[in-house]
Amino acid sequence: MTAAPHILFAGGGAAGYFFPGVAVAEHLRKCLPQSKITFAGPGRAREKHATRTAGYQYVTILSQPVPQNPIQALRFVTDNVAGYCAARWMLRERGVDLVVGLGGFTSTAVVRAAVDREIPFLLLEQNSLPSRTTRWLSEAAALVCAGFEEVRPHLHVQASVAITGNPARPAFEQLCRRMSSSGRSLEAAKLSLTGERFPRQKRLVVIGGAGGARSLNESVPKALKQLGETLSDWQIIHQTGEGQLQETENRYRQCGIDALTVTFIDEIASVLFASDVVVCRSGGTTLAELALAGVPAVLVPYPQSTDDQQIANAKVFAAAGACRLVDESSQRNMLDKALARELTPLMLDEQLRREMSHSIHALARPDSSADIAAAIKNTLYGSSSSREAA
Numbered sequence: 001m002t003a004a005p006h007i008l009f010a011g012g013g014a015a016g017y018f019f020p021g022v023a024v025a026e027h028l029r030k031c032l033p034q035s036k037i038t039f040a041g042p043g044r045a046r047e048k049h050a051t052r053t054a055g056y057q058y059v060t061i062l063s064q065p066v067p068q069n070p071i072q073a074l075r076f077v078t079d080n081v082a083g084y085c086a087a088r089w090m091l092r093e094r095g096v097d098l099v100v101g102l103g104g105f106t107s108t109a110v111v112r113a114a115v116d117r118e119i120p121f122l123l124l125e126q127n128s129l130p131s132r133t134t135r136w137l138s139e140a141a142a143l144v145c146a147g148f149e150e151v152r153p154h155l156h157v158q159a160s161v162a163i164t165g166n167p168a169r170p171a172f173e174q175l176c177r178r179m180s181s182s183g184r185s186l187e188a189a190k191l192s193l194t195g196e197r198f199p200r201q202k203r204l205v206v207i208g209g210a211g212g213a214r215s216l217n218e219s220v221p222k223a224l225k226q227l228g229e230t231l232s233d234w235q236i237i238h239q240t241g242e243g244q245l246q247e248t249e250n251r252y253r254q255c256g257i258d259a260l261t262v263t264f265i266d267e268i269a270s271v272l273f274a275s276d277v278v279v280c281r282s283g284g285t286t287l288a289e290l291a292l293a294g295v296p297a298v299l300v301p302y303p304q305s306t307d308d309q310q311i312a313n314a315k316v317f318a319a320a321g322a323c324r325l326v327d328e329s330s331q332r333n334m335l336d337k338a339l340a341r342e343l344t345p346l347m348l349d350e351q352l353r354r355e356m357s358h359s360i361h362a363l364a365r366p367d368s369s370a371d372i373a374a375a376i377k378n379t380l381y382g383s384s385s386s387r388e389a390a
Contacts, residue, residue: 165365
């Protein structure tokens with residue numbers, strides 16, 4: 001192994017795949033400052049910008065999701081084959097020493113190329129039900145770093161698995177450590193982070209942002225209208241995602257609700273640490289960040305997620321008393337009523353929110369990124385001094 005190993009993070013296409021890689025890369029800078037780090041993804045402008053801003057190289061590898069019609073099927077085959085061939089060439093020409101598969105179809109192409117090139121690889125599995133790629137390649141992986149204990153029965157019996165938790169964006173880790181080191185109760189520590197001396201206005205945050213957020217943007221304003229006077233002392237912040245801001249603003253206006261609607265929340269960590277209830281999807285990375293923030297949630301799993309991974313994630317958190325769960329696929333155009341039913345007790349009962357806050361914060365893994373970085377170092381050098389990722 002060279003003194004300056006080249007580590008390639010492969011994946012992206014969704015924030016839940018991309019941001020964990022950036023978080024782990026930040027810790028690698030500390031434990032392997034001489035290493036070279038590159039990201040390979042589908043070429044999303046936001047990912048390329050974030051990667052290069054952080055100081056890493058980015059390469060685009062063609063990939064396509066599972067096709068929904070015959071026209072998409074042809075492109076699925078041609079682009080993924082081209083992506084695989086490009087990945088094989090890149091791994092050799094750039095002298096990659098280790099691949100970290102983050103998830104997504106780019107990750108599949110690059111990891112398969114790594115297998116053929118006999119390059120060691122780690123897999124990050126963010127969901128409680130592992131992806132097909134993780135199931136297929138778990139035996140060959142140097143390590144599967146899993147966000148949930150529930151993945152074990154789904155992987156090869158000889159797979160090397162570490163339950164590291166899911167990496168969160170650095171801002172979440174930093175705020176969680178500040179909160180834990182304060183020596184105060186969870187409620188007092190969260191209040192101190194805002195810099196306010198007195199209790200602030202209660203805050204409900206709705207997190208959209210991906211393609212699956214449209215139903216939340218349509219249903220949440222109607223659900224909140226049904227709460228009536230319950231909203232009188234609440235601030236509403238709603239992240240709509242690209243292309244849906246004006247429509248969502250109009251819905252709130254028609255419902256007579258004063259809400260701050262934005263396309264994206266740049267300082268999402270500081271917003272969530274100072275929030276009381278969140279409505280959102282249930283991807284693995286989202287849940288990891290909610291746990292670090294200790295914020296109660298009404299989870300609405302994306303009904304078209306692969307193999308119902310999001311509802312499986314939400315059920316784990318619901319079983320721990322850490323959230324309320326709304327199964328959108330069973331609502332039949334009644335999502336707003338289901339949301340109103342689950343939000344009402346949370347917004348009325350401070351003690352319920354406090355209990356749920358403690359339950360979700362108990363699931364937090366603030367050392368996840370550091371543990372995975374240590375596992376990467378251990379894979380490269382076999383260092384017994386690396387922190388165990390368990």
